[in-house]
Amino acid sequence: MNLSIAIRNRRSIRRYKQKPVDDKLLLELIDVARLAPSGGNMQQLRYVVVRTPEVVQKLFAHTGWGGHVRPKRSPEWGKSAPLAFIAVIASADNVSTHKIVYADAGAAIQNMLLKAVELGLGTCWIGNFKEENVSPILGLTPEMKTMYLVAVGYPDETPVQEDIDTGTPTKYFLDDKDVIHVPKFKVDAITIWK
Amino acid sequence: MNLSIAIRNRRSIRRYKQKPVDDKLLLELIDVARLAPSGGNMQQLRYVVVRTPEVVQKLFAHTGWGGHVRPKRSPEWGKSAPLAFIAVIASADNVSTHKIVYADAGAAIQNMLLKAVELGLGTCWIGNFKEENVSPILGLTPEMKTMYLVAVGYPDETPVQEDIDTGTPTKYFLDDKDVIHVPKFKVDAITIWK
Numbered sequence: 341m342n343l344s345i346a347i348r349n350r351r352s353i354r355r356y357k358q359k360p361v362d363d364k365l366l367l368e369l370i371d372v373a374r375l376a377p378s379g380g381n382m383q384q385l386r387y388v389v390v391r392t393p394e395v396v397q398k399l400f401a402h403t404g405w406g407g408h409v410r411p412k413r414s415p416e417w418g419k420s421a422p423l424a425f426i427a428v429i430a431s432a433d434n435v436s437t438h439k440i441v442y443a444d445a446g447a448a449i450q451n452m453l454l455k456a457v458e459l460g461l462g463t464c465w466i467g468n469f470k471e472e473n474v475s476p477i478l479g480l481t482p483e484m485k486t487m488y489l490v491a492v493g494y495p496d497e498t499p500v501q502e503d504i505d506t507g508t509p510t511k512y513f514l515d516d517k518d519v520i521h522v523p524k525f526k527v528d529a530i531t532i533w534k
Numbered sequence: 535m536n537l538s539i540a541i542r543n544r545r546s547i548r549r550y551k552q553k554p555v556d557d558k559l560l561l562e563l564i565d566v567a568r569l570a571p572s573g574g575n576m577q578q579l580r581y582v583v584v585r586t587p588e589v590v591q592k593l594f595a596h597t598g599w600g601g602h603v604r605p606k607r608s609p610e611w612g613k614s615a616p617l618a619f620i621a622v623i624a625s626a627d628n629v630s631t632h633k634i635v636y637a638d639a640g641a642a643i644q645n646m647l648l649k650a651v652e653l654g655l656g657t658c659w660i661g662n663f664k665e666e667n668v669s670p671i672l673g674l675t676p677e678m679k680t681m682y683l684v685a686v687g688y689p690d691e692t693p694v695q696e697d698i699d700t701g702t703p704t705k706y707f708l709d710d711k712d713v714i715h716v717p718k719f720k721v722d723a724i725t726i727w728k
Contacts, residue, residue, distance in 0.1 A: 443640035446641040451541055
């Protein structure tokens with residue numbers, strides 16, 4: 341898939357078809373995450389791929405979805421919830437003291453989100469969970485912490501993007517056809533030239 | 535350009551041709567940065583595009599390059615230095631208290647790095663500078679802080695990637711033909727299945 345199309349078509353998906361995702365595709369996502377740059381090439385991130393239904397369900401119960409979407413847009417287990425998660429994890433020491441590991445995670449996750457578009461998959465990058473609830477479900481020792489979860493599945497909605505000017509609210513919203521609209525600042529609203 | 539090729543071919547570039555980068559191309563980079571996801575769609579990041587030679591030179595003097603490359607690989611002003619920088623900035627409050635803005639920056643920067651590959655440009659994501667030296671050069675008020683600099687220019691080197699196993703050193707190195715080798719963990723070394 342063309343890069344620009346992947347970048348433009350990537351949207352957070354909060355409704356999924358109940359069709360499992362092949363391990364081979366999940367592996368392809370990790371394979372692009374590992375190619376992202378990292379501070380000093382230290383490669384501090386590790387990945388837990390979760391697709392066993394019982395474990396996915398346990399994780400799902402601890403995730404918060406689209407807190408800023410009005411009305412709220414939470415998927416329902418067994419109906420619209422994702423069938424896989426990829427947990428991005430790192431050492432407790434790195435997570436608590438080094439901000440660069442968050443930037444590393446952002447770059448690695450972005451590679452995964454773009455690759456997912458190419459594979460026909462939908463994703464949602466989730467930070468809304470309590471680490472102390474999620475890490476034990478993943479079987480992590482106290483030395484490792486869960487930074488983010490990426491929900492993965494076949495998309496069952498098509499959110500749309502709107503360009504907005506500075507000063508316009510950035511909150512996404514549902515229209516009367518139940519479609520999510522995602523406002524994004526125009527390039528001129530966020531750029532200074534020197 | 536194909537997404538997977540962009541992901542695979544993206545490498546940090548530390549030697550640039552002395553050919554200016556058109557403003558139109560720099561704008562295309564910001565235009566993909568803005569399409570990256572952000573926590574709660576808050577879009578906290580702003581961008582300063584620097585291509586006036588005097589300002590680029592001042593910034594360049596404050597940047598550290600490839601600290602882990604042995605022997606050191608610092609570009610030289612007027613010979614191999616980049617001819618543009620994109621500064622990723624955010625409010626002082628966000629930078630000091632919210633880790634998500636670092637993850638946002640990582641995702642936005644990754645979009646720019648990939649798009650640069652498509653445009654035939656090389657980039658280097660730089661975190662090695664003192665914020666208090668760089669922000670005044672950019673004319674920022676104390677309310678805004680520089681998070682990262684992205685060097686942009688036409689590449690004048692071709693680093694290569696090597697796949698490595700767990701336990702192998704991640705430090706990149708120069709071979710006897712002056713080519714940088716970048717070791718990256720194999721997917722199995724960084725993935726747990728649940």
